[in-house]
Every structure is written in structure tokens, then in C-alpha cells.
Amino acid sequence: MKRRTVLQGALASATALAMPFAPRAQTPRKLSYLTWNIADQEQLFKEEFADFRSANPGVEIEWLDKKGTELP
Numbered sequence: 001m002k003r004r005t006v007l008q009g010a011l012a013s014a015t016a017l018a019m020p021f022a023p024r025a026q027t028p029r030k031l032s033y034l035t036w037n038i039a040d041q042e043q044l045f046k047e048e049f050a051d052f053r054s055a056n057p058g059v060e061i062e063w064l065d066k067k068g069t070e071l072p
Contacts (some may be wrong), residue, residue, distance in 0.1 A: 027058075034064045 033045075049061045 028060060029058060030060045030062060032062045034062060034066065036066050037068045039065050 033049075035045075045063055049063070052061065054061060
């Protein structure tokens with residue numbers, strides 16, 4: 001009986017030590033990309049954003065292209 005208790009304790013300790021290394025779900029991230037008046041480059045940005053998304057899953061990209069009159 002004592003051997004079984006020791007083995008259970010060792011197993012519980014090993015499980016507790018392994019818990020910090022368990023995979024965690026990442027929360028989705030949002031990246032805002034601000035440009036000024038370059039809407040004519042839309043295709044280039046879409047390609048770059050697609051490459052970035054494939055390398056960084058879980059990241060949403062919001063492209064904000066402001067006109068010259070919308071400067072802060």
C-alpha cells in the first residue's frame with residue numbers, strides 16, 4: 001500500500017510540473033495599419049497582409065487609409 005501511495009504522489013508531482021508547459025490557446029490579436037492617402041497601393045497591401053497572416057495565425061489586420069484632409 002505504501003508503494004502505491006509513493007507512486008501516486010510521484011505521478012501527481014510530475015503532472016503538476018508539466019502543467020506550465022501545456023499548450024495554451026492564444027487570444028486573437030488585432031493590428032491596425034495606418035497610411036495616408038495611398039489607396040492606389042491596395043493590391044500591394046493585400047498581398048503583404050496575406051503573407052503576414054500566413055506567418056502569424058490569429059492576427060487580424062485592419063488597414064486604415066486616411067485621406068489628406070483627415071489628418072489628425
